[in-house]
Amino acid sequence: MLEDIATSNTRLVELTDAVTAHNYRPLPIVVAHAEGAWVTDVEGRRYLDGLAAYSALNFGHRHPALLQAAREQLERVTLTSRAFHNDRLGPFCRDVAALARTDRVLPMNTGAEAVETAVKVARRWGYEVKGVPDGRATIVVADGNFHGRTTTIVSFSTDPVARAGFGPFTPGFVVVPYGDAEALTEALTEDTVAVLVEPVQGEAGVLLPPAGYLARVRELCTAAGVLMIADEIQSGLGRTGATFACDLEGVTPDVYLLGKALGGGIVPVSAVLSRDDVLGVLTPGSHGSTFGGNPLAAAVGHAVVRLLETGEYQERARVLGEHLADRLRPLVGNGLTEVRVRGLWAGIDIDPDLMSGREACELLAERGVLAKETHGSTLRFAPPLVVEAADLDWLVDRLADVLAHAPGRGTP
Ligand SMILES: Cc1ncc(COP(=O)(O)O)c(C=O)c1O
Numbered sequence: 001m002l003e004d005i006a007t008s009n010t011r012l013v014e015l016t017d018a019v020t021a022h023n024y025r026p027l028p029i030v031v032a033h034a035e036g037a038w039v040t041d042v043e044g045r046r047y048l049d050g051l052a053a054y055s056a057l058n059f060g061h062r063h064p065a066l067l068q069a070a071r072e073q074l075e076r077v078t079l080t081s082r083a084f085h086n087d088r089l090g091p092f093c094r095d096v097a098a099l100a101r102t103d104r105v106l107p108m109n110t111g112a113e114a115v116e117t118a119v120k121v122a123r124r125w126g127y128e129v130k131g132v133p134d135g136r137a138t139i140v141v142a143d144g145n146f147h148g149r150t151t152t153i154v155s156f157s158t159d160p161v162a163r164a165g166f167g168p169f170t171p172g173f174v175v176v177p178y179g180d181a182e183a184l185t186e187a188l189t190e191d192t193v194a195v196l197v198e199p200v201q202g203e204a205g206v207l208l209p210p211a212g213y214l215a216r217v218r219e220l221c222t223a224a225g226v227l228m229i230a231d232e233i234q235s236g237l238g239r240t241g242a243t244f245a246c247d248l249e250g251v252t253p254d255v256y257l258l259g260k261a262l263g264g265g266i267v268p269v270s271a272v273l274s275r276d277d278v279l280g281v282l283t284p285g286s287h288g289s290t291f292g293g294n295p296l297a298a299a300v301g302h303a304v305v306r307l308l309e310t311g312e313y314q315e316r317a318r319v320l321g322e323h324l325a326d327r328l329r330p331l332v333g334n335g336l337t338e339v340r341v342r343g344l345w346a347g348i349d350i351d352p353d354l355m356s357g358r359e360a361c362e363l364l365a366e367r368g369v370l371a372k373e374t375h376g377s378t379l380r381f382a383p384p385l386v387v388e389a390a391d392l393d394w395l396v397d398r399l400a401d402v403l404a405h406a407p408g409r410g411t412p
Pocket of ligand 1: 054110111112113115146147148149198202203231232233234235259260
């Protein structure tokens, strides 16, 4: 019975392992409660959340304003489907469009759905507006990309683990090196309808493109008459110290993709944002989602937009991010080989001779810090933006301790 094992970390891990597909390899921490930047496991141990559900929890666990919006909506109406209107969708979309200084919003649920939607919109825009011959549209993407897990999206992934065994793949994508504007120039043809890019590659390890790259992508897209689609599902909504990571380079893409934090860590909410002439290519019946734009999602998403309108969280990310960077940099040469920081978002490369990323995460968890490796020896820190500077100090102190006692260093 669940009741018998509900307070045993080990037994809950065993149960979950026995009855779920093994498409993840989670750390053996069983979270039962959470508040702000901290979580508590079933046995009462507290951990600093250094991952924030891959930035879906930018505003922290159970932010009071978001809980209130959700609770109020639960008491009224939660789902209508798009067969009818609901009183939450219009106000939410108006304000999220204003945040991105654009015209229209197409609400979906998960990030992958937003990406899929953008692929369809870009193709149709290419045929109907740009005049690309039917069936010839191509979309340029970057190597090392992470845009989600659907069959079409893994078709243009360069990660063999994400693709193996899932073919045949969707054609129509061209992969160029990330951050290489020359390669992008050469890849653009008359049949190109869009360039799909992450302003910062989160899953790849918080990889930052060279300064000026996004502005160059913008210029090239404008010159070639193709849509610039910025996947801000992980980088957007405050994480980088600005509302959108594109803002940091003064770039406005044609299409923004949002997800993760848009749902406030409560419900899945994603969205495609663009101008009239782009989203206008969709007609009734050409696209949709039963849950997309549901009133509960819209109410929570709207509350998220209100939090962002104050600029407080963007500023916290900027200031706390500088603090985190200052604390992490001295570890380069002392167990770390590289540190990359953009806002409150850090990718750190651990010296692979010391330990793997997985080992580092296990040792951090033993010390009360939750983090997740991305590839090999790279870890990403993306704590909720409500974290305190003292929490970040504590996190870096734990990391320094892990590095000092690394298996590869022998007995200290
Ligand atoms: C940049 C980016 N795009 C898309 C996705 C996919 O989002 P979801 O997992 O909600 O489908 C992710 C998830 O990590 C992401 O980081």
